[in-house]
Amino acid sequence: MSAFLFVVPPLTGHINPAVGVAARLAVRGHRVGWACADPALVRRLAGDGAAVFPCAGPVPGADGAVRPPDVRGAEALRFLWEWYLLPLADAMAPGVRAAVARFRPDVVVADQQAFAGALVAEHLGLPWATSATTSAEFSGAYDGLPMVAGWLRQRLSELRTRVGDPSGTADPRFSPHLLLVFSTPELIGPQAPSAPHVHYVGPSLAGRPDGPGFPWGRLDHGRAKVLVTLGTANADAGARFLAACLAALRERADRVQAVLADPGGALPADPGDKDVLIRPSVPQLPLLARMDAVICHAGHNTVCEALWHGVPLVVAPIRDDQPVVAGQVVDAGAGLRVRFGRVTADRLGAALDTVLHEPAHRAAAARLRTAFRAAGGARSAAARLEELAARSR
Structure with missing residues (x-):
């Protein structure tokens, strides 16, 4: 050995x-x-x-x-x-x-x-x-x-x-x-x-701790589900973007339920909210198996883990390698890009509607899922x- x-x-x-x-x-x-x-x-x-x-x-x-x-x-x-x-x-x-x-x-x-x-x-x-x-x-x-x-x-x-x-x-x-x-x-x-x-x-996926008390029973199977995350290193930059996400998601609450990761506590969390589940941390891998779309910062791990599950994305790169990874997502047809610093709730909502309802993005994500799993x-x-x-x- x-x-x-x-x-x-x-x-x-x-x-x-x-x-x-x-x-x-x-x-x-x-x-x-x-x-x-x-x-x-x-x-x-x-x-x-x-x-x-x-x-x-x-x-x-x-x-x-x-x-x-x-x-x-x-x-x-x-x-x-x-x-x-x-x-x-x-x-x-x-x-x-x-x-x-x-x-x-x-x-x-x-x-x-x-x-x-x-x-x-x-x-x-x-x-x-x-x-x-x-x-x-x-x-x-x-x-x-x-x-x-x-x-x-x-x-x-x-x-x-x-x-x-x-x-x-x-x-x-x-x-x-x-x-x-x-x-x-x-x-x-x-x-x-x-x-x-x-x-x-x-992607190299391994079991990770789920964290205490995620309310799995509150996930609504009758609505599309969306994960919003800016990863583990961007809490300092995300307050405005998360607020725009929250507004866009609330406008679609009749048809979309969201899980929003907010490690910095930028948003008020209501434990009884049935439309947007705001949590300081989320069990990302098991959640992705239940999601219909992901809104994220184009962090490499989040992007690849979402695509391993065949989930299309709305990407809003912040810095470092994220603009490059966001370009890969768009070029592959698996999602849309929005501007992190200037996005509005209307623009973000329109991008989310597109990846949820236009089949081309989901088909591209499915192709990448096949390639990832074969690797x-x-x-x-x-x-x-x-x-x-x-x-x-």
């Missing part, structure tokens, strides 16, 4: 896809370890028994510092890299080295945004795989932006000098050994790269990692 060390940022959306893969490897008798700046988060998502090696590093929101909600576009990308991704890699590198020394993995599985995992593995001569939990990097996101692409390459080169092997050549975002993409070309589009070491495995998810990803470990012995 082999040993696999997952190196992940302290972000729910990046850990969740790895959880299913790690569980599959463990069931097959392999040793699995984790390196993360937030061990408690890993154990909450992967189970109390997860072997987690703590690393230093910024944990979003832990110190009260948050990214300004109005930062968008190229400014948001630069902020993400300079405020978070590069400092995270610098801080994590010593802990990743210590984890490798103690755990002695055969393969390092590095999240695409946990650069320390890739650079430390390269420096130590270990085979490493990329866990690509967003497909934005594979959609030509920097085409036509040579200055941005050059700036990113320069920052990564400087990072390699600090924490890795200065003579190394691999881009820490793209392993030359194994690149696991939790999507499929059917969603990414014609720019999806093709190479022997690139494998599209679709194999966690089972396929685990098999590819086993192959890499076997080749490296």
Whole structure:
């Protein structure tokens, strides 16, 4: 049997896809370890028994510092890299080295945004795989932006000098050994790269805690059901958008029932409301099996989980990779895009009516569901990692 060390940022959306893969490897008798700046988060998502090696590093929101909600576009990308991704890699590198020394993995599985995992593995001569939990990097996101692409390459080169092997050549975002993409070309589009070491495995879904007390009995089978969520990292930016959603949904209460995730408490919640169930958190995966549409921020996990269930979307990207993922949804025909910062209840409602009632969007979502399920998810990803470990012995 082999040993696999997952190196992940302290972000729910990046850990969740790895959880299913790690569980599959463990069931097959392999040793699995984790390196993360937030061990408690890993154990909450992967189970109390997860072997987690703590690393230093910024944990979003832990110190009260948050990214300004109005930062968008190229400014948001630069902020993400300079405020978070590069400092995270610098801080994590010593802990990743210590984890490798103690755990002695055969393969390092590095999240695409946990650069320390890739650079430390390269420096130590270990085979490493990329866990690509967003497909934005594979959609030509920097085409036509040579200055941005050059700036990113320069920052990564400087990072390699600090924490890795200065003579190394691999881009820490793209392993030359194994690149696991939790999507499929059917969603990414014609720019999806093709190479022997690139494998599209679709969403990796694993059991997650349902959370206490979701009122399943209040779901109305006589109305279309809509999930509204802005993910786990956008509570600071969502008050206006959620208010527009609430207004649009109340106008359609005779035919639509909504579940609205509001972790920041931006909206007044009425425990007896039968039309819009406002909750601080929701059991997203089991809910999606009952939904007819999703309104979201175009976060990669939410989009892929909705499409795995064949549910069409209204997407309102905020920042980071979300505009790229939203473009993938629209280009695939599986949903419509609205402007996050300027949407009105009328525009949002019209988009929702379209995805609920025009069959083309549901048919496109069904095609993507077929492609996602054929890709194999966690089972396929685990098999590819086993192959890499076997080749490296």
